[in-house]
Amino acid sequence: MSEENTDQVHEGEEDRFRILVCIDGSDESYRGLRYAAKLGGGVDADIILLYVRPIDQGLRSGGLQVNVARQNMMDWGIDLPGIRYLKQGRDLLCELGVMSMDWQEKFTHVDISGSTLGDNKIEYIGPGGKEVVLKLKVAPSIARGILDQFELNHYDLVILGASERWRTGRTKSFRDPAVAEKIAFNAPCSVIVARELSIGSGHLICTDGSPQSMDAVRRDAYLASRCKCPISLISIASDEESRPEAEKAVADAKAALDVLGIEVVEAMVRVGDPVREIVEAGPDYSLVVVSDTGKGMLERFFMGSVAFKVMETSYNSVMVVR
Amino acid sequence: MTDSTDVTEGGSASPGKRRKVDLKALRSGLKRRDPAKQILNRFRRNLYFFWEKRWLFIAFAVGAGLILMPLPEGMSGPAMKVLAMSVVATILFVTEPVPLPTVALMIIVAQVLLLGLDSTDVARSLMKDSVLFIMGSLMLAVAVVKQKLDKRIAFLIVRMTGTKTAWIAFGISVVSGVLASFVGEHTVAAMMLPVGITLISLTSDDPKKVRNLAAVLLFSISYGCSVAGIGTPSGGARNAIMIGYWKDFFYDPTNPETYKYLIDYMKWMMYAYPMFLLQLPFVTLILLFTFRPEYSDLSRAVVKLRTQIAEQGSMKVSDWVTITLFFLILLGWIFFSGQIGMGTVAILGAATFLAIGLVKWEDVNNGVNWGVVLLYAAAISLGVQMKDTGAAKWVAESFLALLTPIGADQGIGLWAAVSVLTTGVTNTMSNGAAVAVLGPIVLKLAVVADESPIIIGFITAVSSAFAYLTVVGTPACTIVYSSGYLKTTDFLTVGWKMAVMSTVVMLGAAAVYWPMLS
Numbered sequence: 005m006s007e008e009n010t011d012q013v014h015e016g017e018e019d020r021f022r023i024l025v026c027i028d029g030s031d032e033s034y035r036g037l038r039y040a041a042k043l044g045g046g047v048d049a050d051i052i053l054l055y056v057r058p059i060d061q062g063l064r065s066g067g068l069q070v071n072v073a074r075q076n077m078m079d080w081g082i083d084l085p086g087i088r089y090l091k092q093g094r095d096l097l098c099e100l101g102v103m104s105m106d107w108q109e110k111f112t113h114v115d116i117s118g119s120t121l122g123d124n125k126i127e128y129i130g131p132g133g134k135e136v137v138l139k140l141k142v143a144p145s146i147a148r149g150i151l152d153q154f155e156l157n158h159y160d161l162v163i164l165g166a167s168e169r170w171r172t173g174r175t176k177s178f179r180d181p182a183v184a185e186k187i188a189f190n191a192p193c194s195v196i197v198a199r200e201l202s203i204g205s206g207h208l209i210c211t212d213g214s215p216q217s218m219d220a221v222r223r224d225a226y227l228a229s230r231c232k233c234p235i236s237l238i239s240i241a242s243d244e245e246s247r248p249e250a251e252k253a254v255a256d257a258k259a260a261l262d263v264l265g266i267e268v269v270e271a272m273v274r275v276g277d278p279v280r281e282i283v284e285a286g287p288d289y290s291l292v293v294v295s296d297t298g299k300g301m302l303e304r305f306f307m308g309s310v311a312f313k314v315m316e317t318s319y320n321s322v323m324v325v326r
Numbered sequence: 327m328t329d330s331t332d333v334t335e336g337g338s339a340s341p342g343k344r345r346k347v348d349l350k351a352l353r354s355g356l357k358r359r360d361p362a363k364q365i366l367n368r369f370r371r372n373l374y375f376f377w378e379k380r381w382l383f384i385a386f387a388v389g390a391g392l393i394l395m396p397l398p399e400g401m402s403g404p405a406m407k408v409l410a411m412s413v414v415a416t417i418l419f420v421t422e423p424v425p426l427p428t429v430a431l432m433i434i435v436a437q438v439l440l441l442g443l444d445s446t447d448v449a450r451s452l453m454k455d456s457v458l459f460i461m462g463s464l465m466l467a468v469a470v471v472k473q474k475l476d477k478r479i480a481f482l483i484v485r486m487t488g489t490k491t492a493w494i495a496f497g498i499s500v501v502s503g504v505l506a507s508f509v510g511e512h513t514v515a516a517m518m519l520p521v522g523i524t525l526i527s528l529t530s531d532d533p534k535k536v537r538n539l540a541a542v543l544l545f546s547i548s549y550g551c552s553v554a555g556i557g558t559p560s561g562g563a564r565n566a567i568m569i570g571y572w573k574d575f576f577y578d579p580t581n582p583e584t585y586k587y588l589i590d591y592m593k594w595m596m597y598a599y600p601m602f603l604l605q606l607p608f609v610t611l612i613l614l615f616t617f618r619p620e621y622s623d624l625s626r627a628v629v630k631l632r633t634q635i636a637e638q639g640s641m642k643v644s645d646w647v648t649i650t651l652f653f654l655i656l657l658g659w660i661f662f663s664g665q666i667g668m669g670t671v672a673i674l675g676a677a678t679f680l681a682i683g684l685v686k687w688e689d690v691n692n693g694v695n696w697g698v699v700l701l702y703a704a705a706i707s708l709g710v711q712m713k714d715t716g717a718a719k720w721v722a723e724s725f726l727a728l729l730t731p732i733g734a735d736q737g738i739g740l741w742a743a744v745s746v747l748t749t750g751v752t753n754t755m756s757n758g759a760a761v762a763v764l765g766p767i768v769l770k771l772a773v774v775a776d777e778s779p780i781i782i783g784f785i786t787a788v789s790s791a792f793a794y795l796t797v798v799g800t801p802a803c804t805i806v807y808s809s810g811y812l813k814t815t816d817f818l819t820v821g822w823k824m825a826v827m828s829t830v831v832m833l834g835a836a837a838v839y840w841p842m843l844s
Contacts, residue, residue, distance in 0.1 A: 067464045067563065067694060067801075068464060068468065068516060068695065068801065068805075069693050069694070069695050070804065070805060070808050071692070071693070072471050072516050072693040073515065073805045076471060076476065076516055077520050077809070079520075080476075080520035082523050085809065085810025089810070
């Protein structure tokens with residue numbers, strides 16, 4: 005596939021803060037987009053809106069390609085869902101003042117055989133080189149389509165909407181909710197799974213004192229200062245005996261942030277089951293930040309890590325830092 | 327403007343002594359790319375690839391296990407191999423680790439390599455009249471959609487029904503249904519979808535305000551099509567598959583007694599068409615009571631739609647030719663399919679559409695999913711092997727032994743069991759595949775239980791349309807879902823009511839109406 009054509013690597017792209025927002029038309033995905041707008045406010049940030057249309061591999065439509073129906077809809081002048089959702093996202097960004105419709109516009113189209121639309125990309129380039137990109141692509145599955153983006157470009161952050169279905173554990177549907185799960189496993193950058201993402205109420209960073217989690221603390225500090233969000237720290241001790249350890253972890257993290265000149269609003273230590281404590285402390289904040297512990301692969305596959313369990317069961321948005 | 331000024335601004339807004347944060351430095355500190363980590367990431371993704379394909383390996387392992395296992399009583403070696411192939415194919419149909427046509431290719435290869443059949447025989451077993459019929463019907467479907475008759479049909483509906491939502495919904499399901507019963511449910515769903523969406527979007531721009539209305543109108547299309555798909559053999563591929571199985575399993579040219587197993591177009595319609603008509607009013611009632619649309623009158627949308635349609639002008643010559651041609655094909659199916667085969671009529675029709683130039687080959691080529699033809703060809707070929715090796719009989723006997731203790735080994739109990747089994751299977755895979763897999767087993771089941779294979783066959787073919795619960799269950803649902811107006815949960819909310827209603831109607835037909843015919 006001539007994907008590279010659509011995604012010419014920009015000069016100095018590495019220095020830009022690039023946020024990939026996956027749009028599927030759900031309220032959660034737009035909530036994630038609002039958050040992205042807040043994080044991506046500066047001129048050095050680009051926001052990429054992505055909608056992936058899966059190719060029908062299961063012969064679900066009984067031998068008549070779904071494209072025939074899509075083509076027919078376009079002939080009637082009806083926007084296809086993907087385009088409708090992306091436009092809605094663009095309008096939201098305009099409304100929030102992140103971009104305006106008079107920006108320079110560039111349209112790229114790549115034909116993919118067996119699809120009416122192929123890959124389409126509209127780039128809006130604003131003053132100072134800030135970019136907002138709408139991208140509609142075709143891929144064998146939604147998760148694969150999103151993951152392929154990372155092969156093409158560098159991203160600092162990916163934001164996905166998690167539907168309520170995922171939390172309640174109904175596993176398989178057409179718009180497979182496990183998509184968020186797959187992306188969180190495999191994305192090479194930090195992942196935000198957006199749920200009830202209220203924007204102003206700060207980040208809760210979970211730390212266990214490990215080098216990875218200290219790294220996560222620093223990385224999130226960068227994000228939090230982008231959106232000017234207050235930061236709180238939490239550490240969980242599994243029992244009273246290991247409490248000092250947890251306290252040290254929090255103190256270390258606080259010290260690290262102090263060096264960077266970032267204020268910590270609250271630092272707490274709790275005792276109990278890490279996953280449950282974090283999930284229960286979560287609702288007071290807009291975002292729970294956990295670090296990918298880098299555990300063994302097999303363990304991760306079976307959702308062994310605290311990070312993934314938190315992501316799965318949390319009531320509010322979770323960021324896995326990588 | 328740099329990051330640092332950005333943050334100082336923020337800092338000054340919040341009270342407290344805040345040192346200037348050098349974000350650039352902070353960021354570049356984080357940006358170190360660790361090559362070892364990148365390799366690890368790649369490795370992780372490669373491993374993930376295997377994880378995604380795990381069902382392929384599980385299926386093969388199960389298949390190998392079945393073949394290596396000691397033979398159960400009453401089972402021959404080849405029969406076990408065919409059964410193992412069927413089990414592997416079923417697992418792959420349900421879990422889809424590979425594109426489905428790949429399964430068809432594997433079946434063909436396995437017949438030669440595993441069963442040791444002659445490759446010419448395998449190749450010959452792939453193409454049958456029913457497969458040609460499926461192929462021809464699909465080409466006709468594209469040809470019909472491309473004629474742009476949808477606006478005319480929409481006009482017809484609103485002229486007949488007026489502006490009340492309930493009547494429009496009923497009108498949509500009647501017209502969709504009647505058309506779908508002849509040209510296939512997917513065709514009509516593709517044609518009617520823009521009609522439904524236009525009515526919805528003309529009523530309100532905000533999808534949230536018309537959610538229930540959208541559900542009623544769009545489900546009227548998809549369920550109207552789905553209940554109609556059983557009406558005639560051309561309604562769906564599964565019907566043709568069942569007709570093929572009856573002929574392969576029971577028809578013997580030397581024995582006039584077996585001629586009743588040759589079901590032609592007309593005979594199928596006599597069995598199934600009344601059932602479809604009986605279900606239609608229930609579809610609308612169930613939808614209206616489940617979703618309760620926000621608007622009970624759509625006059626605004628209807629008026630706008632009328633002006634849109636008026637721009638089209640009067641019927642063109644090509645429109646009349648299309649309609650005439652389709653009636654001729656229909657007459658061909660009804661009166662000549664017995665002599666020359668349904669497949670031949672379908673292909674003749676497709677050839678005529680192409681020859682007159684009403685449809686371009688490129689459109690046909692892009693619009694038909696040829697993998698379906700391949701899949702059904704291979705699945706039917708495997709089904710016939712199931713019969714020939716005795717595997718189907720063995721499974722049927724074992725299944726019947728399970729049913730006997732609960733008293734479901736005959737009559738209405740057995741019918742219900744077959745229906746439930748089919749409904750369950752069809753909700754997990756495409757309905758054509760479900761009939762292809764289950765067909766040989768249930769037909770043998772009928773023989774073993776001394777029931778009429780025709781009735782049991784109809785129950786299977788008809789129940790395979792009851793996949794109302796999931797988006798992927800029936801082609802019409804998949805197409806309608808692509809509009810983006812429906813949620814997956816909507817299908818569950820209304821689907822179970824539809825499934826219950828259809829099952830009751832079908833069992834009623836099986837008990838009262840069908841025995842009168844045979």
